[in-house]
Amino acid sequence: MNETGTSRVKRGMAEMLKGGVIMDVVTAEQAKIAEDAGAVAVMALERVPADIRAQGGVSRMSDPDMIDGIIEAVSIPVMAKARIGHFAEAQVLQSLGVDYIDESEVLTPADYENHIDKWAYTVPFVCGATNLGEALRRITEGAAMIRSKGEAGTGDVSNAVTHMRTIRREIRRLGALAEDELYVAAKELQAPYELVKEVAENGKLPVVLFTAGGIATPADAAMMMQLGAEGVFVGSGIFKSGNPAQRAEAIVKATTFHDDPDVVAKVSRGLGEAMVGINVDEPARSIQFAERGW
């Protein structure tokens, strides 16, 4: 008997994306550029985070026609974003046949108390996290993949670094605790004891951990991979730059050869202008995406 929508096929899908780059796209043409550059998947959304930041307003799931167009245009997996807690958007995205749903803080949250019950779907979900407790709560709700939140749409990698270091440090800390100390650790992390114990024993999350939020250059990708990310999401960094096709390809290469500075140096040459970016602490920045979700 064939069983679909199991944890193994949901988490397994993310395993197959490891070492790869997932790129934000808003049109079928951009999706094609991403596929040609070697992306392992594309993320369909209505506006890239930098534009959401600049234009403001409510940001929602993409137009189904746009998602259909992207699915039609490429042979690689297509992901799409739903608002936090917006289970009906998620139902629509599943019905459109997307391969992964990102319950994303980049869109305007639909529910300020509850996230989506992700066990209820055949399609797998990826969720953002700023620390281990948040990651484990999302996994408890059924997330099959975790990414750092970073601060999307800024081109400033510092928050992604903070979130990745925090998650990895908290995992290492669990490994050093005595078994009877894990009960309190679970209380502090606000996560189920069984899951905390599993992480303590294995020294890693039970799902794949990617990085996202502010990655704009090949060296950013290389750093995040060396910090323990298993792959990279790039949002505004590509299509808000001077030469998207070349930058996309460079970030793919730097992700694979993240530990080889000669390759990272070579692919960093002649890329033209990076996205201008805004510092995460700039007062002009009106929205803090990473503070959405809990």
Add this chain to the structure above:
Amino acid sequence: MTTVGVLALQGDVREHLAALDRLGVKGMSVRRREELDACDALVIPGGESTTMWRLARTFELLDPLRERVRGGMPALGTCAGMVLLADRLLDAAQGQETIGGLDITVRRNAFGRQTESFETDLEVTGLAETVHGVFIRAPWVEEIGPGVEVLASVGEHPVAVRQNQLMATSFHPEVNADDRLHRLFVDTCC
């Protein structure tokens, strides 16, 4: 002692290295020509076949891989690895090339998108007990040449094949710590 490389351009490399380690086989990751030269056999993991192809092409690994496979190096491909070992592709990305070696025609994502990804028990020729196959946006074999042995099928579609020293599966034996397919590869192909 045989050293088995795992092509590490992208994909679930770690799972394959862990399977080889459990079998007591020396494994190493392969991203460069020198690393390929140091291997006696190669595993091509699951992942995105178009990404692996493009990276192999750009980093001048595709032709050396073809030469090694043509020269008789044993190779095992799972999912994307099956795509890369196939001589012919259906539903390929524009211009998509393979390493080739297996006289088969493979259809990419033949079982459908992620919502149709599934797990099921399979009878595999050469193994006493069934294997629990995990199929993720999986390809299937649409046609086989005369020298190709079908080891397992789902319905009428071959999902595990062997031709001399080359073996490929549509599913992912590496994801559920069942090392019998890797053992079969090492015992019968290497």
